[in-house]
């Protein structure tokens with residue numbers, strides 16, 4: 128029998144005492160969880176594994192000529208500093224996604240004396256965060272990713288975003304520079320984060336018309352990166368789970384027309400009023416405290432229905448319109464079980480990413496997380 132690890136002990140202990148901690152005054156809960164989450168990730172990513180779990184062959188897929196050992200992997204923001212590849216690759220993750228990174232180092236958000244505010248709503252299977260894209264910048268992260276010793280079946284992806292403070296022109300140039308840096312670093316796919324609600328100007332398309340700046344940025348990347356003659360890594364675009372469903376056909380026409388390789392629905396939500404009823408009454412005080420003092424993005428179970436709705440619609444649209452390139456729909460938001468993955472598959476969604484549900488599941492199953500997930504295969 129293998130020995131239980133520090134991350135497994137901490138995660139299980141936290142899981143057991145959570146219902147008590149989250150009843151403390153909301154400011155104390157936020158003061159505990161915001162730093163503790165980061166310490167936990169550091170510990171987790173240092174736990175390299177020598178025993179590998181390989182998901183059943185039926186779970187593997189080859190997309191854009193790249194092998195994925197399964198159709199589920201971590202969502203962006205979990206490994207902001209490019210650590211933890213071995214940890215998740217050996218667990219059985221279908222891929223590894225680093226970032227989000229921006230052109231230059233960003234400290235991220237701080238308010239009320241709390242750096243990178245985060246709280247879980249454990250009884251509701253959800254969470255709030257207001258991180259503000261802290262990261263070390265493209266150059267440093269690309270250097271780290273270039274040194275990863277990859278395992279076949281677990282490709283490396285990078286999530287990148289424009290620095291929100293830059294002018295549109297400067298931001299586009301910065302993103303382009305990042306795309307080339309990561310291509311040189313040997314990443315297998317790139318996710319363009321066009322949906323962070325925790326920085327100024329994030330989430331620009333979630334109204335009733337397509338945002339002109341978003342289209343300009345996509346066109347710029349299409350022309351200056353995707354269309355280049357050398358073989359470029361596939362670029363997918365991550366949009367918000369708050370996206371107006373009526374915009375999907377025109378968004379997909381733009382993305383497929385410009386040669387993008389996929390779309391991901393999606394990022395966290397800022398529709399606090401909409402989701403309050405999905406938060407159990409005992410956690411509403413914490414929810415109201417966090418959303419009114421920090422705002423931030425909502426994640427977890429509360430997004431399950433919406434991510435399925437948006438991604439299914441997108442998959443249906445793609446299925447019924449022939450494409451010049453390989454184009455896939457990815458679902459993120461509330462994924463926590465094999466049932467969610469099967470529902471995605473039935474709807475024509477090719478890949479799934481998880482964040483909140485990953486940590487819930489890690490608390491129960493530790494490093495056997497993917498083994499447990501796929502043991503419930505049939």
Ligand SMILES: Cc1cc2nc3c(=O)[nH]c(=O)nc-3n(C[C@H](O)[C@H](O)[C@H](O)COP(=O)(O)O)c2cc1C
Pocket residue numbers: 202203204205226227245254255256258260286320323365393394395425426427428430459460461462480481482483484485
């Ligand atoms: C603490 C935290 C940090 C996140 N950071 C990022 C990020 O840097 N880039 C990004 O695209 N999404 C980020 N996200 C959003 C997740 O990638 C994901 O889209 C969202 O949490 C919904 O998935 P889930 O319901 O499985 O958590 C973050 C989420 C959380 C909870």
